[in-house]
Amino acid sequence: MSRKKAPSGGAKPSKLSYERRKALYGYGFIGLWLLGTIWFFLIPLGKSLIYSFNSIGIENGNMTMKWTGLDNYSAALNKDQYYVDYLEKTLIETLWKTPLILIFSLFIAVVLNQKFRGRTLARAVFFLPVIIATGPVFRIINGDMDATGTTSGQPQFSTLMKTDLVGDLMNFLGYGTGGRITGFITAVADNVFGIVWSSGIQILLFLAALQNIPPSAREAAQIEGATSWEYFWKIVFPYVSPFVLANLIFTVIDSFTDPMNEVMQRILVFQTVDINYGLASAMAWIYFGIILAAIALVxxxxxxxVYYEVD
Amino acid sequence: MTDNKTELSEKQRRRQHMQSLTKEERSYLRRRELGDKLWVVCRAVILCGLGFIIFYPLIYMISCTFRGRADMNDPTVVWIPRRPTLSVLRETIEAMDFWNTLLNTVLLNVGCSLVQVLSCAVTGYGFARFSFRGKKQLFGIVILMILVPMQIISVPLYFQFRFFLGTDVNLIDTMWTMYLPAMTANGIRSGLMILIFRQFFRGLPRELEDAAYIDGCGPFMTFVRVMIPNALSSFLTVFLFSIVWYWNDYYISSMYFSETKTIATTLCNLENELKLRLFGDATVKISRREQAAWRQAGCLISIAPLLIMYTFLQKYFTEGIERSGLVT
Incomplete structure (x- = not known):
């Protein structure tokens, strides 16, 4: 088959032009996916959108639909006592956690990119969360760290901050902040665990980006007398900035689509316990709309x- | 002796060199050296501290797993169990029906991952190398697949399998519910995988294929004979990640499976199962610390296979991303 269809350089005139044939092969390569995506993605997506405008009932194993317009949406936003709260909570959490995860993972990537003994081991340790953090094990770990009394992990990290040492220091220096900075630092310290555990892939991506910086850039900077600080902001940062975007989007999607977050849990309740597919779909679509808007904005x-090297 | 001498002379030379510099230059060099040394210490502290945060849950799991009954209620036992036993581990393995579940999971996991990597690679190649009408729009669908949370499509998808192709064929609780999407590059996180492969194939030189075309190879044969051998390490990386994602998935598998058990779903139901087995009653209340022992043991054995895989194939996880072409 291969010999017949190969471009024969004009020796044998074929019926289809080379371009047309290549296009057909293109469809051939993606055909399987296209078929599957229509069946397992696009149709369910459309159906779910339709569900969200209907009230769904189940009678003798058959589904009945009744058009109700935007009722489900208004029910989700106005009547459900938890949904809006959870939505707000998840959004705010993503809003402050994402930059922290990015800064942290960039920092760790820079550190892990330096040469020192035991680097391979350190890398292996920091990527370990990648294989655990997407699963139920992580949820259990996270819960147990929160709530097992004597051996709880998280609060220990923040006892230092609880005594408001930072606030005292700021007061001493003449900046009365009314404990707001302390509040923020406490929140961060409480979440060190979550941040470290959800930065695996981000570190991986940043590290790969850092390794793309040509060594000559570093040499040139050193000859010109740049300090490490200047080197970081003037050379390293522009190089990794495209990956800041990639990482940002990845982090946002990861935290939004995480089956453990509260909005998802709430949606799950209506899918499995109080069966109301219409409402569940409406909730999911509102949520998805917000995700899309957030990602577009970001x-x-x-x-x-962003600085693109080639463009 | 000679070594010592050369070193000495080097020292002397250095001293001479230092003396030849101005005062400012000397203090600059000294400051830099001090800074470098301080940084080494700081780095060690930071890495060890954060490393501890990562290891903490693992150490906790191991500690819990080997606790005896008496240790569970003894608040003085923090890390090292006083009366270490294997009974918790044994009970957990029994309750999870671990070996059967493991076999099931591996069958599902490795099979799906393998099929999905292949199908995603083919799709990614199609997007990377051919131009056809509607390519942009179709690729938009791929991006959409990454963005849309599974929860949106899960209910209609369930009905899709319950009444497969509109007939009365019920695929729920069969492995087809996982294999069919995987085969057609629509499984777990396949959008991301298509994107990775597209980037990867775009990064390979076109000359590779041109040479094959001139030798009379068709596009499919070129893909099989020329591109796949070049992409093997990238395949391996994506395959490993895919195994991890399938292993950790419990949302989708708990939706489709009630009889077929996977590690993740049994772990989620472990608590009730254990209460039934140990106390004969699913509603019995036991203290947090006691619960933690079994729960952590469950965690430990469910990630153990992944951890073992990670220790041996760590290189492909950490270096593979660079080769996978996501970063170009």
Whole structure:
């Protein structure tokens, strides 16, 4: 088959032009996916959108639909006592956690990119969360760290902050902040666990980006007398900035689509316990709309600051 | 002796060199050296501290797993159990029906991952190398697949399998519910995998294929004979990640499976199962510390296979991403 269809360089005139044939092969390569995606993705997606405008009932194993317009949406936003709260909570958490995860993972990536003994081991340790953090094990670990009394992990990290040492220090220095900074630092310290555990892939990506920086850039910077600080901001940062966007989007999607987050749990309740598919779909679509808007906004903002080497 | 001498002379030379510098230059060099040394200490502290945060749950799991009954209620036992036993481990393995579940999971996991890597690679190649009408829009669907949370499509998808192709064929609780999407590059996180492969194939030189075309190879044969051998390490990396994702998935598998058990779903039901087995009553209340022992033991044995895999194939996880072409 291969010999017949190969481009024969004009020796034998074929019926289809080379371009057309290549296009057909393109469809051939993606055909299987296209078939599957229509069946397992696009149709369910459309159906779910339709569900969200209907009230769904189940009678003798058959589904009945009744058009109710935007009722489900208003029910999700106005009547459900938890949904809006959870939505708000998840959004705010993502909003402050994402930058922290990014800064942290960039920092760790820079450190892990330096040469020192035991680097391979250190890398192996920091990527370990990648294989655990997506599963139920992580949820259990996280819960147990929160709530097992004597051996609890998280609160220990923040006892230092609980005594408001930072606030005292700031007061001493003449900046009365009313404990707001302390509050923030406490929140961060409480979440060190979560941040470290959800930065695996981000570190991996940043590290790969860092290794793409040509060594000559470092040499040139050193000859010009740049300090490490300047080197980081003027050379390293522009190089990794495209990956800041990739990582940002990855982090946002990961935290939004995490089956453990509260909005998802709430949606799950209506899918499995109080069966109300219409309401569940409406909730999921509102949520998805917010995700899309957030990602579009982030992409738009970050793209203005990104430096692309080739373009 | 000679060694010592050369070193000495080097020292002397260095001293001479230092003396030849101005005062400012000397203090600059000294400051830099001090800074470098301080940084080494700081780095060690930071890495050890954060490493501890990562290891903490693992150490905790191991500690819990080997606790005896008496240790569970003894608040003075923090890390090292006083009366170490294997009974918790044994009970947990029994309650999870571990070996059968493991076999099931591996069958599902490795099979699906393998099929999905292949199908995603083929799709990614199609997007990377051919131009056809509607390519942009179709690739938009791939991006959409990454963005849409599974929860949106899960209910309609369930009905899709319950009444397969509109007939009365019920695929729920069979492995087809996992294999069919995997085969057609629509399984867990396949959008991301298509994207990775597309980036990877775009990064390979076109000359590779041109040479094959001139030798009379068709596009499919070129893909099999030329591109796949070049992409093997990238295949391996994506395959490993895919195994991890399938292993950790419990949302999708708990939706489709009630009889077929996977590690993740049994872990989620472990608590009730254990209460039934140990106390004969699913509603019995036991203290947090006691619960933790079995729960952590369950965690430990469910990630043990992954951990073993990670220790041996760590290289492919950490270095593979660079080769996978996601970063170009």
């Amino acid at each position: 992409t738009f903002i970050v793209n203005k600051f």
